[in-house]
Amino acid sequence: MNIIESAISKTGQRIRLLRGLRGLFVGAFVGALVCLAWVVLDVMGLWLTEWTWLLAVMGTVSVVGAVGGWSYPLRAEQIARSLDTRADLQDRATAALEVAGKTGDVAAAIQEDAALHLGKLDVSQAYPVRLGPWPGMAIGCAVVASLLFWLVNSGVLLNPQQKTAKKQMESVAGQIERIAKPLSEKSALVEPGKEEKDLAKNMVDMAKKLERGRLNEEAAMRKAEELTKQAQDLAAKRFDESQEKMMSWQDQMAKTELAKAGIDQQKLEELNLTPEQLAMMQAMQEKAGVNPGQQSNTDQRMDPSMMDAMNMSDSAKEMMKMTSQERKALSEQLKSEMEAIQEELKNPNLSAEEKKALEERMKQLQELMKDIKFSEDVYQAMKDLMETETYKELQKMMAEMAKMSDQVKSGEKLSEEDMEAMKEKLKEMQKNLEEWAKKMKDPEFRKQIEDEMKEMLEAMKRGELTFQQCQNCMGLFGMNGLMQLPGGSGGGGMSLGDGENRKQDRTEELEGKTLPLGVRGERDDKRGEESYQEIKAPTSVGTRTSVPYTQVLPKYKTSAEKAMGDRRIPKKHEGRVREYFESLGAGGSDRAPAKAPAKSGSSR
C-alpha cells in the first residue's frame, strides 16, 4: 500500500469513526425523544414503562445510529476530495487518485507531489472531533425524560398518606403479579392460550399501574372486577370445554360398548342420555330380552306424522318407541340421578361453574322426565280413545265416507280436480285426527269431545243436524274438512255456495297457514244472494298458539282499521270487517279460544 492509499485509508477510518460518533449521538437524541414520548405515555397511564426499558430504547437507538454512521457508504473519491478540501491539498489527493493507474513522468510527479503532502498530513487535525449540537440535545432530552419519570414514579411528590396507600397498592400489585405469572407460563400439561395470555397481560398491567400508583382505589376496583369477570368467564369456558371433552371421551367409550351390543346409536343419541344411562339401558334390554333393533308395539300404533302433529320432541318420540317397562326403568334411573344432583347441589363447596353445570344437567333430566310423562300420557290417551265406541263409530263412518267418495268417482260425475281435492280432504282428516289426538291429552277435553260426538252422531241419526252443521262441529274438534264433500268449482273449502259466484271467483290455498280453501275475488252483488260461513275458531293446522285471542285481538283490530284507513280494503267490504271484529269483541271475552263455538251466519 503506497502513501496515498494509506492516507486515504486512514482518512476513511477517521471519517467512519466520526460518522459513527455522530450517529451515536444522533441516535441517542432520537432515543431520548422516544423515551420522552414513552414517559409522557407512562404519565398518562396509557403505556407503562420502566427504567430498564427506557435505557434499552435509548441504548438501542444510539447503537443503531452509531452502526449506521459507521457503515454509511464512503468512496475513495469522496475521501480524496474531502481530504483536499480539509487539508488544503490543492486537489493533490484527487489528482493522485485519478492518475494512480497511469504511467509517465507527469503521473509519477503528481503521485510524488501528493505523497509528499499526504505524508505530512495529520488526519486528526484535518478531521477534528466535532459532534455538533447532538450530544447536548441528546443529554438534555434524556435528562428531561429521566427527571419526569423519576418524579412521577418515585413518590417524591406524594404526601405520607399517599405514600402509605402506594405501599399497600404495591403489595397488592405483587400478589397480582404472582397470580398472573403462572397464567402465561407454559407447563408440562397446559399450554396457555391467547385468552390466558391476554388475561395475564391485563393483570400484569394492572399490577404495574397499582405499583406506580396510577390507579386510584375506585379505578382499581373497577379494573379488578373487570378482570375477575374475565377470569370467571375464561374459567367457565375452560370448564365447559373440559367437561365436553370428558363427556365426549365417555360417550365414545359408551358408544363402542353399545355398538358391540348392537344398539342403534343414532336414536340413543337423540335421547341425550348419559353414558351411564345408556349402559344401564343396555343392561335392561339384555335382561328383558328385547332386541334393540326391533321396534315396540306402541311404535307400530303411533304414526310418526301423528307424533309430529303432537309436536313431540325427538326424545319423546324415541320414548314412544320404548316399551312401558323400558320407560319405567329409564324414569327410575333419571329420578335417582336427579336425587343425586339435588344432593350434590346442597354441597356448599361447589364452585359457581360446577353448580351451573349441575343445574343444567338437572334441567336436562327434568326435560327427559317430562318427555317420559308426556309419552305415557299420549300412549294412555290413544289407548283410551281407540277403545271408545265413538271412535270406533267415527272410524266406521269415515270408511263409509271414503266408500261414498269412491262411488261418486265411479259415477263419473266428478272431475279429476275434484277427486284430487277429495283425496286431500281425506289426508287432512287424518291430520286432524292427529291434532285431535294431541288434544286428547287433556282428560276433560277427551270427555267433552266424546260427549259432543255422541250428541252429534245422535243428531245426525235423527236427521236434526245438517251435513254442514256436522262439518262445523268437526271443525271445532280440529277436524275441519272431515265431512266435506267436493262441491262446485267456485266454492270449495269453507264456502258451500249455491253456484252464484263460481264464474268469477277462483280458489287458492292460503300459503299453508290453514288448510281450508279461501275465496278471493270481487263479489258480484248483482248475482243475487250468496251464502258464506265464518268459523270463528283457531285454525286447525299448524302450530297452535297458547296466547288467548283476547290479548291479540286489539292489535289485529288496530291493524285492520289502519288497513281500512289506507284504503287497502275495498270500501264495500269495510262493513264486513268492522262487523267481524265487533262480533269477536262481544263474544271473545268470556270464552277460551280453543273451545269457542262455531258461529255461522249469512249475508249478502
Place this chain on the structure above:
Amino acid sequence: MSDVQNSAEWFRTKLSDLREAVSEAVVGQNEVVDGVLVCLAANGHCLLEGMPGLGKTLLVRTLAEALHLGFSRIQFTPDMMPADVTGTNVLAQGPDGARTFEFRKGPVFSNLILADEINRATPKTQSAMLEAMQERQVTVGGQAHKLDEPFLVMATQNPVEQEGTYPLPEAQLDRFFFKLIVPYPTKKELEDIVRKTTGGSMGSVPQKATAADIITIRQTAKMVEVPSTVMDYALDIVLGTHPEGEGTSEVAKKYCRYGSSPRGAQTLISAGKVYALADGRFHVSKDDVRRAVKPALRHRILLNFEAEADGVSTDHVLDEVMTSVESRHRDTVNI
C-alpha cells in the same frame, strides 16, 4: 528529479525571473503582470483596460525588453486603415530597373504588439487586427504571411472618453485570452512610481528569456493534468454564466444576456495549467481555476439591461456564479 520536474522548475524560474524583471520597471500591478505572463505562457492575447497613465505601455515594453523580443506599438485612431496594421504591397524598383510589387510588413509583424486604444479604430481595422491575432497570419494581395512566434497582442482600451470609439464586438472580445483591469496604484506604489520616474533615468531591463524559452514554456504548460473534479468545477462555472440551460445559476438568469463561449472553458483550463505549473504542481487545482475566472470570463459574458440598471458588474456576477458552483462542489463527506 525527473525531466518533467526539471522542466517545471525551469518554468517556474523563468516566470519568476520575468516577473522580477517587469517589476523592476512597473511598480505594483502584480495581478496584471501575472496575468500578462500567463497570457504569454498560455499563448493568448490580452486586453488591458484602464485609465491612461497607469503603465500599460510600460508593462508591455518592459516585457518585450525582458524577453528580448520584437516590440511594436500601434496607436489606433479612427483614420487608421487595415494596411496600416498588417502592411501592404508597394511598387518597388529593383537594381536592374524592374518594378515589382513588394510586401512591406506592418507593425503587426512583431513578437509583442501593443494595440493601444484599439477601440478607437474602425471596425474594419479592428477586424484586420483581430484576424491576425486569431489566425497568426496576414493575407495581403492573396498571399498569406505568417506572423513570428511568439506572437502576443496586448490591446488596451480606455473605459472613459467613449465618444468616437468603436467598442469591440463580443465575437472579437472573445478572442482575447484575458481581460485585465489595470487598477490605480496605491499610495505607496504611486510614491515609488513618482520617485522612480522623476529621479534619474530608468535603468535598462535585463533579458530574462528568449523566444525559444517562451515556446518551451508553452509546451511545458500543456503537460499539466486536469483532475475530473477540477474539470467539472471549471465547466460548471462556465455553464453557470449562461442565463438558461443546464447548470445555470440564479444570478446568471437574472443578469446575463449571454454567457461565456466554450473559449471561456478552454481559457480557464489553460490558465489553470500555467498557474499550477507556476505553483510547482503538475495538476490543475480548483484554486487555479478560481484565479483565472475573472480575467478569463469577464469579457465573455454580456450583461442585460437589468444588470446595468442595478449597477451589477461582470465581476460581481462571476463571484456569485462561483459561490453557487462552490456549494455544489463542497465536501460531501459531511461530518
